[in-house]
Amino acid sequence: MSARQVAEQVLDPELPVLTLADLGVLRDVREDGDRVTVTITPTYSGCPALDEMRADLVTRLTDAGYAAVEVRTVLHPAWTTDWISEDGRRKLADHGIAPPQRVGPRAVGPVPLNLEPPARRVPCPRCGSARTTELSRFGSTACKALRRCEDCREPFEQIKEL
């Protein structure tokens, strides 16, 4: 297996249904003999999973026989949920977590203010109903919001758009 393949299969410590590749935080893998340089980017500034990701990458690549593993971090360009792969979106939904919608590039200039939660149609990952409501924009981790399905009445998490 190439170093890239090994790195791509490392799991996100907080959403272990996703690989780092699915999540879109793996920016680059360079192999030079038995030396590897992996570049990752944080999701949120305060995401505590970043240190775990670094450690897991070093462990997995070392186990795969690479003698020197360096994990670099890039802050630019800033991570966006648009980088979560199609595969990753499917895995999230299968796991009961609604995937984020596509946001596209941010417009230049001041960020528009939302005086009410944006009326996004987020289908329920359990029953598929489109009638869901946001309970809280902030969930169990920095990247998730909490919603409820008005038909099956189950609460569920959603990766919020960033």
Next chain:
Amino acid sequence: MDNAYDGLTDAGEERHWAFGTGFTAALAGVDRAIPDVDRAALAAYCLMLGDDALVYSQRLAEWCSRAPELEEDVALANIALDLLGQARLLLTRAGEVEAAGRDEDTLAYLRDEREFRNVRLTEIDCGPGPGGDFGTTIARLLVLSTWRLALLGQLTASADPVLAAVAAKGVKELAYHRDHAAQWVLRLAGGTDVSRARMIAGLERVWPFTDELFTTHPVEAALPGVAVDPATLRAEFDQVIDTVFGAADLDRPEVRQVAPLAGQAGRDGVHTEAMGFLLAEMQHIARSTPGAVW
């Protein structure tokens, strides 16, 4: 055993400072070229923006388990975590540019009150202590997140690549914080007589500290192209606040501003009486067991 924490450490394992972040430096592996500017000013500027985030994060974290509802505990803690992440990056950058061997933990835990450079609005007690309540907390969240979002928005064009990158990430986070505050202002102002009165009282409590947010400091003036001149943020701030107040049927508080002391305020290390208590709580364990590892 001299140190109670020694027992928690296996000899072969990496040891972490028990009360610091102790992990990999926040900027590990980031391209950290330093632009050709006044280094002392750049270090001081990173400290200002980092201290705003650190101190305000500490204040917000006080709400954890004490907010009016569980979702709000989680929300305020999440906002605090975003700001703590921004603080780690900015304090690490400050230490690196200063090049005097101070890392983020040293800067957070081992500086005294006069060395902190945060604006005073971040440090005052807006609840859950006696200085405020949830309405006051939401008032401060509206003011500070509106101001910081405008600031970071401009900072994305900074000539310092690290500041620009930290800002670009922060803008996305702050947009959520500001929306959250604005939506609460509408709920509280449009709720019961009590919630409305508390919202108005909360705005009156925080408003005296707003002029300080827009006062240009010599450090900012010394870094054209790198730092944002806060005086230029007023138009965007006013426009957002007017929109929220218009929708909530609120007037701007008519209260006197808290003046600087002999021309000096938070950016100069001159703080309110709340700051010492805040630092005592934030720093005392790290200082009373210096160098403890786990």
